[in-house]
Amino acid sequence: MTVIPADIGHASEPPHQGDGGGRPGPKLFTLDQARQELAQRECAEFGHDVTVMLDGWGQPSRLVCDRPCGHPGWVVLDASAPDLHLELLRAAMLDLWADLAVAYLASETRPRESSVACHGLMTRIQDVARHIGPVEPEKVPPLVVTTGLYELVHAAAGCEVQVPPQVMEAAWSALEQSTGGKAARA
Structure with a gap:
């Protein structure tokens, strides 16, 4: 397994300068910026406190720092893959799928997938x-499988996919477990 930084050019916002009236002065920080700065210094000196994040299927997908340092985390990839560039694209696509699940849940349009x-x-x-x-x-994410988005998105891309019944059942089980049994089957 290889762990690669999720966002290599990540930079935090610079602190505000002056008194807000355009006059130069000492750097002013909000409490959140001060916490982040201290966490960044602590992580730089001692290393990150890493937590393994699991995907909707219970598999490791990301490593994140528990401190508020603002580090974007790391993506978990298979190091035995013959083409690491392909694996990076696959990891990026998995992030897009995760973002789609979040956007779908947040959507107030009907149908939900028609939101911008x-x-x-x-x-x-x-x-x-x-x-x-x-x-x-x-x-x-199991949500995109159970809602049919997985097949819809691939059909529009010209890719033929079918979700095997056992995978669909596993997706429903994972979704029901994550929602405390509140997921309604269609």
Whole structure:
């Protein structure tokens, strides 16, 4: 397994300068900025406190720092993969799928996938899928499998996919477990 920084050019916002009236003066920090600065210094000196984040299927997908240092985290990839660039694209596509699940839940439009946020994410997933093919349904958030988004997005990209019945059942089980049994099957 290889761990790669999720966002290599990440930079925090610079602190505010002066008294707000345009006059130069000492740097002023909000309490959140001060906490982040202290956390960044602590992480730089002692290292990050890392937590393994699991995807909707219970598999490790990201490593994140527990401190408020603002580090974007790391993506978990298979180091035995013959083409690491392909794996990076697949990891980026998995992030897009996760973002699509969040946008779908936040959408107030009907149908939910017609929101601007969902449409933009679906288009980006389709663009990547046209080059590298679809990712397995077991790798995307269970919500996008159970709602039919997985098949809808791939059909629009010209990729034929089918979710096997056992994968659909596992997706429903994972979704019901994560919502405390509140997920309604269609």
